[in-house]
Amino acid sequence: MKFLFKNRTRKQLKKALSPKLRRKKLFKKILFISLYALAVIVFVIAILFAWFSKDLPTPSKIANAKPAESTKLYDRTGEILLYETGEQKRTIIKSDQISQYLKDATVATEDANFYNHHGFDSRAIIRATMEKITGQRRKSRGASTITQQYVKNALLSSDRSMTRKIKELILSIELEMMYSKDDILTMYLNEIPYGNSTAGAEAGSKMYFGKNAKDISIAEAATLAAIPQAPTYYSPYGTHTEELEGRKDYVLDRMVGTGKLSFEEAKTAKEIDTLTLNKTLKPRKDAMLAPHFAMYVLENIAEEYGESAIQKQGMRIITSLDFEKQKQAEEAITSGVTKINQYGASNAGMVAVDPKTGEVLAMVGSIDYFNAEIDGNVNITDSKRQPGSSFKPYTYATLFKQKDYSPSKILYDFQTDFGGGYVPKNYNGRFNGPVTIRQALSNSLNIPAVKALSLSGIDNVIKTAEDMGITTLNDKKSYGLSFALGVAEIKPVEAAGGFGVFAANGTKHDLKSVLKISDAKGKTIYEYEPAKDKGKQVLDPQIAYEISNILSDNNSRAMVFGTHSQLYFPNRTVAAKSGTTNDNKDAWTVGYTPSISVAVWVGNNKGSAMKGGADGSIVAAPIFHKFIETALANTPNEDFVRPDGIQELEVDKYSNKLPTEFSPEKSKDIFAVWQVPQEKDDIHIRLQVCKSNGKLAPDDLPDSYTDFRLFTNLHSERPDYANWENPVRGWAQANGLYNTPPKDYCSSKDIVSTISITSPAYNSTVSGSTILSVNIASPVAVKNVEYFIEGVSIGSSSTSPYSLSYNFSDSGITEGLQTITAVLTDENTGTSRASTQINVLKNSGPIITNITAQRINLTSVTITWTTNVPSNTQVHYKASTDTDYKIKSLPTKGTAHSITIDDLSPNQSYSYRISANTDGTSNSFSEEKTF
Numbered sequence: 009m010k011f012l013f014k015n016r017t018r019k020q021l022k023k024a025l026s027p028k029l030r031r032k033k034l035f036k037k038i039l040f041i042s043l044y045a046l047a048v049i050v051f052v053i054a055i056l057f058a059w060f061s062k063d064l065p066t067p068s069k070i071a072n073a074k075p076a077e078s079t080k081l082y083d084r085t086g087e088i089l090l091y092e093t094g095e096q097k098r099t100i101i102k103s104d105q106i107s108q109y110l111k112d113a114t115v116a117t118e119d120a121n122f123y124n125h126h127g128f129d130s131r132a133i134i135r136a137t138m139e140k141i142t143g144q145r146r147k148s149r150g151a152s153t154i155t156q157q158y159v160k161n162a163l164l165s166s167d168r169s170m171t172r173k174i175k176e177l178i179l180s181i182e183l184e185m186m187y188s189k190d191d192i193l194t195m196y197l198n199e200i201p202y203g204n205s206t207a208g209a210e211a212g213s214k215m216y217f218g219k220n221a222k223d224i225s226i227a228e229a230a231t232l233a234a235i236p237q238a239p240t241y242y243s244p245y246g247t248h249t250e251e252l253e254g255r256k257d258y259v260l261d262r263m264v265g266t267g268k269l270s271f272e273e274a275k276t277a278k279e280i281d282t283l284t285l286n287k288t289l290k291p292r293k294d295a296m297l298a299p300h301f302a303m304y305v306l307e308n309i310a311e312e313y314g315e316s317a318i319q320k321q322g323m324r325i326i327t328s329l330d331f332e333k334q335k336q337a338e339e340a341i342t343s344g345v346t347k348i349n350q351y352g353a354s355n356a357g358m359v360a361v362d363p364k365t366g367e368v369l370a371m372v373g374s375i376d377y378f379n380a381e382i383d384g385n386v387n388i389t390d391s392k393r394q395p396g397s398s399f400k401p402y403t404y405a406t407l408f409k410q411k412d413y414s415p416s417k418i419l420y421d422f423q424t425d426f427g428g429g430y431v432p433k434n435y436n437g438r439f440n441g442p443v444t445i446r447q448a449l450s451n452s453l454n455i456p457a458v459k460a461l462s463l464s465g466i467d468n469v470i471k472t473a474e475d476m477g478i479t480t481l482n483d484k485k486s487y488g489l490s491f492a493l494g495v496a497e498i499k500p501v502e503a504a505g506g507f508g509v510f511a512a513n514g515t516k517h518d519l520k521s522v523l524k525i526s527d528a529k530g531k532t533i534y535e536y537e538p539a540k541d542k543g544k545q546v547l548d549p550q551i552a553y554e555i556s557n558i559l560s561d562n563n564s565r566a567m568v569f570g571t572h573s574q575l576y577f578p579n580r581t582v583a584a585k586s587g588t589t590n591d592n593k594d595a596w597t598v599g600y601t602p603s604i605s606v607a608v609w610v611g612n613n614k615g616s617a618m619k620g621g622a623d624g625s626i627v628a629a630p631i632f633h634k635f636i637e638t639a640l641a642n643t644p645n646e647d648f649v650r651p652d653g654i655q656e657l658e659v660d661k662y663s664n665k666l667p668t669e670f671s672p673e674k675s676k677d678i679f680a681v682w683q684v685p686q687e688k689d690d691i692h693i694r695l696q697v698c699k700s701n702g703k704l705a706p707d708d709l710p711d712s713y714t715d716f717r718l719f720t721n722l723h724s725e726r727p728d729y730a731n732w733e734n735p736v737r738g739w740a741q742a743n744g745l746y747n748t749p750p751k752d753y754c755s756s757k758d759i760v761s762t763i764s765i766t767s768p769a770y771n772s773t774v775s776g777s778t779i780l781s782v783n784i785a786s787p788v789a790v791k792n793v794e795y796f797i798e799g800v801s802i803g804s805s806s807t808s809p810y811s812l813s814y815n816f817s818d819s820g821i822t823e824g825l826q827t828i829t830a831v832l833t834d835e836n837t838g839t840s841r842a843s844t845q846i847n848v849l850k851n852s853g854p855i856i857t858n859i860t861a862q863r864i865n866l867t868s869v870t871i872t873w874t875t876n877v878p879s880n881t882q883v884h885y886k887a888s889t890d891t892d893y894k895i896k897s898l899p900t901k902g903t904a905h906s907i908t909i910d911d912l913s914p915n916q917s918y919s920y921r922i923s924a925n926t927d928g929t930s931n932s933f934s935e936e937k938t939f
Contacts, residue, residue, distance in 0.1 A: 300373025
């Protein structure tokens, strides 16, 4: 402390220690350090500027520069060149040779603040930095100015390293210091790629419009300015011309926003079609093999590695394309042209995928890539179209995840109002009643499919489809039950991939079109390794097999398609599903074997309807059939592998449960392990009910008052939905199946006593004194039984067994047919009655009844009979060849009689007559029996 304050006065020390002085000294110190740091930064920047200044090219240097090596696409063998692209054509022009429309369009679109900054946009850089930090990237414009884009394209590589960005920023500032804005814009327009091996505005204008860059119109300028953001994607000769048209309109709107165009000028330019060949856009003359596939690959490469990589790095791309199958696909499409034209269609497409890897083997995006009248350059296989009924397998695959639904489960194909006035119909306008899911799917029935969607849940079906590779089902809030019929758009290439999941036992392999990428120096950038691609199990193998089993069942789909449709292959197992939209705009056939999955589309790119009858099985299936036949011609048949757990069972048709002895109809089908029924048929049930009223019989009720009856407890898929239940109930009633079991039990008060007459027998002859007897079943005491003849009481009995003896000979009853009625009265004052018919004979002679004849052997017969009074009897008999009867008499008198005749001739038919009398007179009664 002494050292610190040595030689200082008290006043000086006080001043040195004051807060104000300390702050002043600290400020001077910070200022000194800041100026020093600034000087160092300025020095470093100056050094960097000096270092990079030597590499800054002039426009003439760019014009004389050696073009970057082109990118080449090959088939899977690496020997067949499909397409070559890169910056191969460029013509350097001056500022006054460039249309002002193009300049304004480019600035408005790429860098609206171009004339106000000094090579970089600080706000854009800050915004891009924050987006990178937060991860919330916007799709509008990046942080690069036109100056920076020029530097990046002309002078630097396309990597995204920080070093490259620093170089880009420094060179941009230096460029702004050395050149005017118009010079920079001219250099930019001479440098940037416009796709299809062209770079610079002059080459692009001549390529697409056949004009010099100074002569293009507002609409053409806006189209040209729209391309550089993604030259492959927005290529006028590519497959996204609708998107390019939309971006052109965006450019025009930006020009209005920057004051370079009026609203009316922009509106007029929007109405000009710059992309129609032979009108504005020049026809393309490039030699391309599998052009849609080539553009499909380039778009994927550009998305992954950037446009600059395609234009500048000279990539060598080995694709997944099997060129032999590609030619077969093209031939199949060509073979179908005449037929599809007859049905009012102008275009068709096909894509084939290997289900075991996801590799795209063939892709035909249209009948003719270069035919502008049909929008041939649009890749229909990578475009969104309505799949119609070809979407149904996704719905049923979802339904099969539930325990109660298997291929044999019944769905009811009746006209059904699903609410909101939605009443779908089948394609042929007919309804088929109860059908199995196997029949419903294979015959493409609509009502069962809508029911299957309702039972599965739309969200669950969407998830299944997305799990299997469908990416376009993004408007979920607008989907209703018609979603089951394929009204939501999907891409054929994804449809082929999705069905490939069925083919691969539920394993999904991502679609892939590239096997290997190398740079210009031969260094491998990417290589697909099949051994490491195990795929992802997205569907249970048992469900995948069930779908494949149904879609390859030719006999099952015969109900609608017959047994010899284009979906049938006599010597090959092929699963296939056609699809058609209700308005005949889209016709599909999608199918597969274990080694290939194929989607075929037929229709018109503009969406106009085809003629009636142009369904998928008619216009798309023949193309599918021809391709499958040729593509697999020299390969053995492959069956779908049946996974563990699948069982084949016989079940009751309607309950889909184990059959019982009361199940009248049965069906046999396959079941996944969780679908195997454990319960027995509960639709056809046998119940014990009360005889009197059919109510359920309580356990303590004597069996004599009950019966066992068979009931049919048949309901719709959703019994609590009247719109589902009523059509099924109506059908069941019409077909004798509406016999629902009772719910209530009966009691003794409900049970009516029953009575039946046991003697005399129905239609028997009575005479003299006869016993009338009955059989009674009553849960309560019987008061009495009263007997009536033709409504006249003849007596009653109040004690068991409630019989009555009555002498018909002494009564006033007339002879002939009479009706006897017995009326029971029980202690509940309930009454029951029974009646029978008799023949009254007042003769006092004997009455013969109960005749039987039993052949003992070829020559003997024993005959027995009874008489109501003791009688003498005889048997008269003769053979059919005899003229007179033989007679055999019984020696004794009685009421029960038996006699054996043993002098019959073998192999003869005999007639018999029995006579009886009591007093040896002619008063007798006889009957004759022939056998």
